[in-house]
Amino acid sequence: MKVIAINGSPRKLGNTYNALKIMEQELISANIDFEILEVGNKKIHGCMACRKCIENKNRKCSIDNDIVNLAVEKISEADGLIIASPVYYSGIAGTMKCFLDRTFYVAGANGALFRQKVATTVVAVRRSGGSTTFDALNHFLNVSEMIIVSSNYWNIIHGRNEGEATQDTEGVQTLKLLAKNMAWIINMKEATKLTIPPPEFVKKEYMSFIR
Numbered sequence: 001m002k003v004i005a006i007n008g009s010p011r012k013l014g015n016t017y018n019a020l021k022i023m024e025q026e027l028i029s030a031n032i033d034f035e036i037l038e039v040g041n042k043k044i045h046g047c048m049a050c051r052k053c054i055e056n057k058n059r060k061c062s063i064d065n066d067i068v069n070l071a072v073e074k075i076s077e078a079d080g081l082i083i084a085s086p087v088y089y090s091g092i093a094g095t096m097k098c099f100l101d102r103t104f105y106v107a108g109a110n111g112a113l114f115r116q117k118v119a120t121t122v123v124a125v126r127r128s129g130g131s132t133t134f135d136a137l138n139h140f141l142n143v144s145e146m147i148i149v150s151s152n153y154w155n156i157i158h159g160r161n162e163g164e165a166t167q168d169t170e171g172v173q174t175l176k177l178l179a180k181n182m183a184w185i186i187n188m189k190e191a192t193k194l195t196i197p198p199p200e201f202v203k204k205e206y207m208s209f210i211r
C-alpha cells in the first residue's frame, strides 16, 4: 500500500512539508509507504487547452518536460493521494494550480485514472484563506471519483515561517487523525477487494447546453 503526497509549496521544508511529515508518521505506522513529490519548487507550465491528452489517449500531457507525466503514473499506481498547498492570496499556490490542472485533466481524459483511490487535501496558511483553498483543492478530488477522507476539522494547519505549523496543536491533531482515517480506509479497501468489488467504470456523459 502506498500514498503519494504532492507538496505544492516552493519551500522545501516549509509548513506544507511539515504537515505532510505529520501525516507520514501515522501512515507508516499503519504499514503504508509514503512518498512526497516536490511540485511547488519546480517550473511547471499551465494547461494550454490543446486537448492532446483527450485526442491521443496516451496518459500523457503534451508538455513533456516537467514532473506532470511522471506524477500521473505515480498516482495511478498508488493507493492514496494527498494534495497539499500553501495559501497564496486565499487560493492554491500558482505552480501547484498549474500542476493540478494538467495532472487531473490527463487522468480524466484517459478513463479516470485516479478513480476509487483514497484521497485528501491539506492546506498550510498563516491566517486567512484556508477554507477557500481547501475548497479549491477538493474540487480536483470531487470530480475524479476519488474516495475522500476527512478529519474532525477542516484539514488546515496554521503558521508563517518554515516549521511554525508544528506548533499549531489543533492543526497537528487534525492531520494525525486525518492520516489515521486515511490508513484505515486504504487497508479496509485492500482487505475487501475480493469480496466487495468496486462499481464498474461509467463513461462520462457531457451536456454542454450550447449547440
Ligand SMILES: Cc1cc2nc3c(=O)[nH]c(=O)nc-3n(C[C@H](O)[C@H](O)[C@H](O)COP(=O)(O)O)c2cc1C
Pocket (backbone or CB within 6 Å): 009, 010, 011, 013, 014, 015, 016, 017, 085, 086, 087, 088, 089, 090, 091, 124, 125, 126, 127, 128, 129, 158, 159, 160, 161, 162, 163
Ligand atoms: C505569495 C504569497 C501569498 C500568500 N498569501 C497568503 C494569504 O492569502 N493568506 C495567508 O494567511 N497567508 C498567506 N501567505 C502565507 C503562507 O500561506 C504561509 O506562510 C504558509 O505557511 C506557507 O506555507 P509553506 O511554508 O509550506 O510555503 C502567503 C505567502 C506568499 C509567499
